[in-house]
Every structure is written in C-alpha cells, then in structure tokens.
Amino acid sequence: MASQKRIGKELSELTASPPEGISVELADEADLFKWKVFMNGPEGSPYEGGKFLVNLTLPNEYPFKPPTVSFGTKIYHPNVTNDEKGSMCLGMLRADEWKPSSKIAAVLEFARQLLLEPMPDDAVEGRIAEQYKSDRKRYDEIAREWTRKWAMSGQ
Amino acid sequence: MADSGDRGMCHACGGVWLLNRGDSAGPESHLTCPHCDSDFIEIIEIPPESPQPEAEAEPRSPPVNPWADHNPWAQEELGSGIPGVSFQSYRSPDGRFSFSTTMIGGGIPSQQGAQPNPMLPMVMQNLETLFQGLTGMHNGRQAQQSPGMAMPPPQAHMAGLQGQETGIRDPSDVQGDTGGPHEGQPFNGPGMTPVTIRLQSIADLFNIIQGDIPMQQNAAGQAAGDASRLSPFAMLSALMNVQRSGDAVYSQEELDRVISQLIDHAQQGNGPPPAPESVINSLPKKKVTPEMVGTDGKADCSICMESVELNTEVTVLPCDHWFHFDCIKIWLSQHNTCPHCRRSIGSPNTTNSAQGTQEDPFVIPDSPVQSSQQIPPQRSSFSSFPNNQATDGTQSSTSAHTHAAPAPETEQPGVPQESQSEANTGSGGITGWVWNRLSGGGNS
Numbered sequence: 133m134a135s136q137k138r139i140g141k142e143l144s145e146l147t148a149s150p151p152e153g154i155s156v157e158l159a160d161e162a163d164l165f166k167w168k169v170f171m172n173g174p175e176g177s178p179y180e181g182g183k184f185l186v187n188l189t190l191p192n193e194y195p196f197k198p199p200t201v202s203f204g205t206k207i208y209h210p211n212v213t214n215d216e217k218g219s220m221c222l223g224m225l226r227a228d229e230w231k232p233s234s235k236i237a238a239v240l241e242f243a244r245q246l247l248l249e250p251m252p253d254d255a256v257e258g259r260i261a262e263q264y265k266s267d268r269k270r271y272d273e274i275a276r277e278w279t280r281k282w283a284m285s286g287q
Numbered sequence: 288m289a290d291s292g293d294r295g296m297c298h299a300c301g302g303v304w305l306l307n308r309g310d311s312a313g314p315e316s317h318l319t320c321p322h323c324d325s326d327f328i329e330i331i332e333i334p335p336e337s338p339q340p341e342a343e344a345e346p347r348s349p350p351v352n353p354w355a356d357h358n359p360w361a362q363e364e365l366g367s368g369i370p371g372v373s374f375q376s377y378r379s380p381d382g383r384f385s386f387s388t389t390m391i392g393g394g395i396p397s398q399q400g401a402q403p404n405p406m407l408p409m410v411m412q413n414l415e416t417l418f419q420g421l422t423g424m425h426n427g428r429q430a431q432q433s434p435g436m437a438m439p440p441p442q443a444h445m446a447g448l449q450g451q452e453t454g455i456r457d458p459s460d461v462q463g464d465t466g467g468p469h470e471g472q473p474f475n476g477p478g479m480t481p482v483t484i485r486l487q488s489i490a491d492l493f494n495i496i497q498g499d500i501p502m503q504q505n506a507a508g509q510a511a512g513d514a515s516r517l518s519p520f521a522m523l524s525a526l527m528n529v530q531r532s533g534d535a536v537y538s539q540e541e542l543d544r545v546i547s548q549l550i551d552h553a554q555q556g557n558g559p560p561p562a563p564e565s566v567i568n569s570l571p572k573k574k575v576t577p578e579m580v581g582t583d584g585k586a587d588c589s590i591c592m593e594s595v596e597l598n599t600e601v602t603v604l605p606c607d608h609w610f611h612f613d614c615i616k617i618w619l620s621q622h623n624t625c626p627h628c629r630r631s632i633g634s635p636n637t638t639n640s641a642q643g644t645q646e647d648p649f650v651i652p653d654s655p656v657q658s659s660q661q662i663p664p665q666r667s668s669f670s671s672f673p674n675n676q677a678t679d680g681t682q683s684s685t686s687a688h689t690h691a692a693p694a695p696e697t698e699q700p701g702v703p704q705e706s707q708s709e710a711n712t713g714s715g716g717i718t719g720w721v722w723n724r725l726s727g728g729g730n731s
Binding site: 137138141195196228231232233235 | 593
C-alpha cells in the first residue's frame with residue numbers, strides 16, 4: 133500500500149501544479165492506478181491545437197515497476213503505435229531503464245516532449261519514422277490532418 | 288573345390304564324363320577327352336549344393352513387394368536361420384519417406400523370443416525406442432480392446448499388422464502374404480506380443496502420415512488401428528512441435544508471435560538482477576543527520592516520496608544515496624542497483640571471484656582491514672575501464688563525505704566493495720558508470 137500512498141501524493145501534486153499543457157484525473161475515482169491524462173499538442177508541432185487523451189496505467193508494484201502510457205486519441209507519430217492500443221514507446225519506461233525515483237510528472241513531460249521532437253530512430257511505426265526523416269513536410273501535413281480529425285472539437 | 292561334381296564335355300566327340308578335379312593341379316594331359324583324346328573339352332562346373340539360404344528365403348520373404356528385396360540385411364538375417372522373419376523397406380513415391388520394418392510372423396523358437404530383438408538392426412532398435420515411448424499408453428488400450436474380438440489377442444495384433452501392411456503395399460500383394468508360411472501360426476511366447484505392437488505402431492504412424500493411403504483394412508485391423516490412429520500422430524506432432532512454436536515456425540503469424548515473445552523477454556530480462564537478501568540486510572543503516580538533508584532542512588525518500596525527519600533511521604547504499612529500509616528492500620530484491628544513480632550495490636550473483644562464497648561474498652565488511660586485503664589482487668585483474676570506475680567511485684564518495692561528517696567510517700569500506708562488484712557485472716557496471724558520471728556531479 134506504499135504504492136497507493138505515493139501515487140496519491142503524485143496525483144495531488146500533479147493536480148495542484150500540473151506541468152505545462154498537461155492535466156490529469158483518475159479514470160475511475162475508485163482506482164488510483166488508472167489515470168486519464170489530457171495533453172495539449174505542443175506549440176510548434178503539427179499536433180498543436182489538439183487535445184490528446186493519454187491513458188496512464190500504474191502497476192501494483194509501482195514505483196518499482198514502470199507505468200505504461202498509451203494514446204487514447206489517434207495520433208500520427210513515429211513513436212506511437214497506429215492501432216487501437218496507441219502504445220507509446222518511452223525509453224525511460226523500459227524495465228531496464230526504469231527507476232523508482234522517476235515521477236509520473238517526469239514521464240508525462242517526457243511524453244509531451246516526444247510530441248515536439250519525435251525519435252524516429254526509436255520508432256514503433258517505421259513507415260512514419262521514415263517519412264519523418266525523408267519527407268518532413270508530408271509528415272507534418274498528415275500529422276496536422278490527423279490532429280484536426282481526431283484531436284479537436286471535443287474528440 | 289575338390290569335389291566330384293564337375294564334369295568334362297568333349298566338343299570333338301560330344302562325350303561327357305565325370306571330371307576328377309582333385310587331379311586338376313596335375314599335368315595338362317588329364318584335361319583331354321577320355322574317349323577321343325581331344326583336348327577340345329569344356330569343364331562344366333556344377334555347384335556343390337543349391338544355396339540353402341536362397342532356397343529357404345523364397346517362400347518367406349514378402350512375395351511381390353518391389354521394395355522388399357532391396358533390404359541388404361534380408362539375406363544374411365534370413366540366412367541365419369531364424370524362421371518367420373521378414374524385412375521390408377519402403378520409399379514413398381515422392382521420396383519424402385523412407386521406411387524399413389522387421390516383421391516377426393511367428394514360429395520363433397521361444398529362446399529367441401526371450402531375447403530383446405536380436406534380429407533387429409541398430410537403426411530399427413532406435414526407432415523401436417522412439418515408438419515404444421510414443422505408444423506405450425496405447426498398447427494398454429489395445430490390450431483392453433483385444434479380448435472383445437473374435438480372435439485371441441496375439442492374433443488380433445497380428446491381423447492388425449497385416450491390415451496396416453495392406454495400406455502400405457499394393458493391395459494385390461495381400462493375398463500372397465496371407466498365404467505365407469508364417470501366417471496363422473500362433474505366437475509361442477508372450478514375449479513376442481510387445482514386438483508386434485511396436486511394429487504395428489510404426490505401421491500405424493506411417494499410415495497416418497502418408498494420408499493418401501486407402502483405408503482398406505480388414506475388421507480386426509480396423510479395430511486395432513482405430514485405437515492408435517489419431518493419438519500417435521498427435522503425440523508425434525506435439526513431440527516435433529509441428530504446429531506450435533518450438534524452434535521452427537511455419538507461418539508469419541507464428542513468427543511474429545515468437546518475435547514479440549522474445550522482445551518481451553528481452554525487455555524483462557534486461558533489468559539488473561536482484562540483490563541477495565543477505566546483502567540487503569547488511570547494508571549500513573544510520574540516522575538522518577542535518578548534513579544529509581538539504582539546506583532547507585527537508586529531505587524525502589525518493590521511493591515512497593515521504594519526507595524524512597531528522598534522526599529517522601535510513602539505509603545507505605554504497606553510492607551514498609539513502610532510502611527507507613522497507614522501500615529500498617523491495618527495489619533491491621528486484622534489482623541490485625541504486626534506484627537513483629543506478630550503481631550496483633554488489634552481489635554475489637554478479638561476482639565470480641574466488642573470494643567469498645555465495646553466502647558470504649562481498650557483503651560490506653565490518654572491518655576495513657579485511658576489505659583492503661581483498662581489494663588489491665582484485666584490482667590487478669581488472670581491465671583499465673573498471674579501474675577508472677573504481678577510482679571515480681572513490682572520488683565521488685569522498686567528495687560526498689566532506690558534507691557528511693559521520694559517514695566515512697561506515698562507508699569507506701563500502702566504496703571499494705561496490706566498485707569491485709560493479710566491475711564484474713559487465714554491462715550493468717558500465718550502465719552504472721554512465722549513470723554515475725551523469726548524475727554524480729549533481730548529487731555530491
């Protein structure tokens with residue numbers, strides 16, 4: 133139950149002073165381990181103006197095991213799987229990279245930073261990564277279009 | 288050679304006489320016609336006896352099977368005088384299967400039957416071992432079924448064997464086979480029964496694998512065959528992992544599954560190994576002093592994020608980072624690194640030095656003297672890189688000590704111990720080194 137205490141602490145910190153462009157709430161008030169995170173597309177990125185739902189799931193062993201992050205809103209991004217799972221690959225969340233002193237706030241900020249600067253060399257969508265590197269303009273277009281289609285107007 | 292079987296024939300007068308070959312080594316004059324003295328003669332060699340093995344083999348070997356006679360063992364085995372044994376080899380038309388079998392048709396002397404298949408070639412014995420394991424269960428089932436049939440059990444197995452053969456061979460052969468001399472003879476010893484069952488199983492299996500072979504079997508063969516038709520194949524399939532993963536996969540889907548399994552495994556397996564409980568329990572504990580907290584007088588455990596008051600007892604890692612014992616214990620029991628800077632705390636799992644045992648390895652020594660004795664020979668065997676690391680570790684902790692006055696006594700021994708084990712952890716040590724480099728400045 134040490135995990136719940138820490139999670140509660142982190143939640144209250146994040147609610148009280150959320151990082152820029154990020155807001156968090158519990159998906160279910162009774163379940164501390166499932167969070168709904170709303171992330172505003174960073175300025176200067178093709179995701180600007182969109183509001184993306186990110187599902188954050190904490191394992192029972194948190195903070196000894198890393199949380200998982202997935203996009204509930206469809207997004208055109210090299211590091212997010214283009215399927216119904218929308219899994220995001222974050223290096224710091226890998227089992228061998230995770231440390232319990234990492235905070236959820238840091239995870240979310242890292243995720244948002246990834247929207248601004250995709251990491252095509254660590255991609256889960258190789259095709260998008262290729263396009264990001266070779267045809268940045270076209271990538272921006274599609275990402276913007278997807279943002280308009282899925283991440284705007286209350287989606 | 289010296290026998291009286293040879294005859295001479297004179298081409299001049301046409302006479303034939305018995306040739307005494309015993310004198311053939313003598314003068315040439317003996318090789319003339321006794322009637323006309325012509326030397327235009329021919330020696331007709333008559334074989335001393337008809338070769339016994341061939342004469343006996345004729346009726347016993349499976350009559351018309353075109354493949355049967357290619358068995359190189361057939362002649363000599365039959366020549367050894369064991370009656371009722373026949374061999375066949377089979378090669379499927381497309382060449383994917385080749386197959387040889389030994390049939391014991393009965394009439395074996397009982398002392399022969401008691402021996403474990405003396406007549407089987409080595410290859411067949413290996414096959415036997417394989418199929419014996421495969422079909423052990425089904426033999427029992429067949430044995431239960433057999434009494435229900437019209438024939439006594441051994442006969443039933445016999446018939447089953449023939450039935451299977453029908454599938455393998457050309458159906459036209461069956462008639463001749465059934466009429467063979469060994470057919471219909473009852474089994475003399477109970478020892479023969481398992482042999483027959485095994486052979487039947489081989490035939491069964493082969494039959495099933497072939498698939499395209501018509502299932503024209505007599506009733507007994509059908510019954511005996513049904514008992515083991517599907518299951519051996521299922522077992523063989525399971526054995527060879529034909530459909531499921533194993534080492535070989537046959538579809539893109541399976542390949543994807545295996546790859547994702549490997550990825551998952553690699554991700555989970557990449558974490559540093561757990562620290563042994565003895566090491567965890569022996570980590571030094573101390574009360575939080577004003578030097579350990581920040582200038583604002585506040586500090587918290589970075590695992591539970593609870594603030595830690597002065598004089599609270601905390602556990603200090605070799606890297607100087609401290610945590611609640613309950614918190615760090617959980618982490619260390621999963622990974623033997625500092626949750627903050629990732630430096631290894633040292634564990635016998637990652638050291639293979641001759642010093643210490645699994646139970647008493649490099650636990651932070653109570654006496655600094657002991658550790659200073661241990662370390663130098665260790666270091667001499669290090670590569671240059673870990674040496675740098677060790678030096679670095681010492682430096683960083685020393686600089687930390689300028690802030691934490693009471694620390695040195697407890698921590699000094701820990702520093703070489705930590706670097707020592709880290710040097711042996713391979714990549715973990717390097718990771719720790721990198722982390723230490725990156726985060727060490729900010730921490731100390």
